[in-house]
Amino acid sequence: MRHFTSVHDFSSIGDALSKAKYVKENPFADHELGKNKTLLLVFFNSSLRTRLSTQKAGLNLGMNVIVLDINQGAWKLETERGVVMDGDKSEHILEAIPVMGSYCDIIGVRSFARFENKADDYGEVILNQFIKYSGRPVFSMEAATGHPLQSFADLITIEEYKTKARPKVVMSWAPHPKALPQAVPNSFADWMNCTDYEFVITHPKGYELDSKFVRNAVVEYDQDKALAGADFVYAKNWAAFNDENYGKVLSKDMSWTITSEKMALTNKAYFMHCLPVRRNMIVSDDVIESERSLVIPEAANRVVSAQTVLKEILLSL
Amino acid sequence: MRHFTSVHDFSSIGDALSKAKYVKENPFADHELGKNKTLLLVFFNSSLRTRLSTQKAGLNLGMNVIVLDINQGAWKLETERGVVMDGDKSEHILEAIPVMGSYCDIIGVRSFARFENKADDYGEVILNQFIKYSGRPVFSMEAATGHPLQSFADLITIEEYKTKARPKVVMSWAPHPKALPQAVPNSFADWMNCTDYEFVITHPKGYELDSKFVRNAVVEYDQDKALAGADFVYAKNWAAFNDENYGKVLSKDMSWTITSEKMALTNKAYFMHCLPVRRNMIVSDDVIESERSLVIPEAANRVVSAQTVLKEILLSL
């Protein structure tokens, strides 16, 4: 594996899962693999799980880990070419990226969608500049349109908790006060579509996701119908994707919040969310605190997904 | 030792001191003990000594150390249950804590008193949530009502410098421009009360501390009388503890500043302070710069106290 930006960088879902299983059972077995290798984690945005789990993954592999928060102790970065840089940005990303590459062996990048320009977001301009200019293997720690390490951890978790070969997995939109990127639902759909699960997406009209990720998934606009018989409920908010309303909040309809009443419609489903989650917007206190809530095991598996990917990249250096 | 939140987590003062002595004399002897163990240091508040000395302690023990500044690169945390999270806080501490626990083996927490609600502060709500929900051993890096690693370092320092079996130790309130928590004086009293030193507390009326920590210590409202014959003067500001004035500054009386004139009343006492210290408010330049000032040895012993506690926790994993 050279770069990791989506599920398609693994040869198959089965391959990804078997490698993850080995890493989870033998977390320190490859401690020599990362010796004298430096992992640089670059954050353009806030992070708790990604920040901690990816550091832990690198340390488990014996790597040196350096964390860099852009705009906190570093210089503000210009991203446009051709600009006369007479403002508050002291450095151009076209210099900063190869410089970062010269100080490490692998780079992780977190850079959210900005909702300023759909083409820039869906063109993954920042992530692709790192791939193009850093001279190093690059992996996504959540980019504008995908969050594959999260979805990989979600998949590992479903595999651990499923009680039938082909569980019904329902991804449901839920309300949120702010406009959020589609990275998590995009990636979750992308990964689910590589499994043989029954996969259903439910959201209010207007919240349709990019068909590139939705593919053949069933889209059901009636949340109650979608939840019927579900084995796993994956809740998430996202802002509109369509061109007319790109990045806008179209609804804060609290009838979409995942409550005990909604969960009663399911097949005693497990509740899932990538976190951070807004309680009593996305999900009620009682559902997220219930025994069927998998939010902590999902988060814990972020070390496994990150370590599996880092190991594959280390092996290819 | 499972958790460390006060002196009472050691079986005895003698036990704590003998373990500290070993650690100080053999700082790298237990380097294998922390192998493949991750220490997570969570800061809700600013820190210099604690940040550096606890990192050093973990590294001396061979641990991987990860520092997390909440609200700096992470998400703002909601701490109340039942809230509809539609404001600026993206994550609930009830998710964040077990998530943090899933990425490490031991957690250190720094969370000061907020002076918003005395019951919350003295109930140590944040620290206790980490103990209850993280699934990991937790140690205090200064909580709302105590700073035991500081007091432990203070005790080690007194033992190193005392010239009689039962020195007179005087803890004196001193003026400060802002309202400060009682964590340091509470813990210092708690630890001193476990020794057989002569221990005296002096402060203006209205600054009485929690009797839980003061216990049988002599409280003398006349600072000059208290200082007479002192072998160690431990200066510190704190805000009022009593219910009517909880968290308030009642006095900025500069006659309580520790000056050369005040020190002349003592038995050539050593001057102590936990730092950071406001010069010419708490203590004059000449006293803190004198040969009898122990502020730097105290700070240096923070590595020893932290490493001793971490070692005990590692041994019990």
Place this chain on the structure above:
Amino acid sequence: MRHFTSVHDFSSIGDALSKAKYVKENPFADHELGKNKTLLLVFFNSSLRTRLSTQKAGLNLGMNVIVLDINQGAWKLETERGVVMDGDKSEHILEAIPVMGSYCDIIGVRSFARFENKADDYGEVILNQFIKYSGRPVFSMEAATGHPLQSFADLITIEEYKTKARPKVVMSWAPHPKALPQAVPNSFADWMNCTDYEFVITHPKGYELDSKFVRNAVVEYDQDKALAGADFVYAKNWAAFNDENYGKVLSKDMSWTITSEKMALTNKAYFMHCLPVRRNMIVSDDVIESERSLVIPEAANRVVSAQTVLKEILLSL
């Protein structure tokens, strides 16, 4: 080597270069040298290259590395003596420095000129306080008047790319929107004056640098004349040094920007800059992106210069 604040801490340029060559060719050969040694990097100012390359240098030597951003997670520091500290600064640098020293074996300090008081800046008050009070070897990660690790990396780069024994190196002032310190041009001149290169400085009148660093270098006020026949063009902005205008921007003359037209006057010169650089102020997009641009190799050599210096200090502990 005890401290490192300038080129003069090496016995000779030849000695510095031969040690750097060894380090570059054998980056992990001295991994045992730093075992159980702690490197503390203290930043009073922003940093990208210095932050990453110095961490990498320490890790390559097997050191434990701790990064401290003053005013980000630590306490604000008072630097004047005799002040009644009743404002927003919680700690005095006279306590903070020996405390930092007590937690590490070597300290790196970044502290820029403030342009408030020329005597303070050129007296290197902050850096010298670290040398005087920390009790540890101290090295400059850019101080008020010098940036020797940058100039050392620049020299290594010139040695790697020069095609004649005595290349012509031209350091040219270029426009910038803000007032910048003279640290980089001072150090560059200081290092170049220790070589046998042909060294020329060009800038508008009023931008004369300290004669202590300029020494016998040729100063040519006509940029075009200076560039004629240059083998290396080193661009940099700085604010005025003279007493009347200390720290002021006297010119933003865009005719001094290094463009393709300017480079055409040279002997197919390499373009150099320490970064971060303001594109289309200091240098045009096409020049910095050209094959003759050395800005990335210069930055990459920052690991080599830092590691060479750290190794020398470790050897002298």
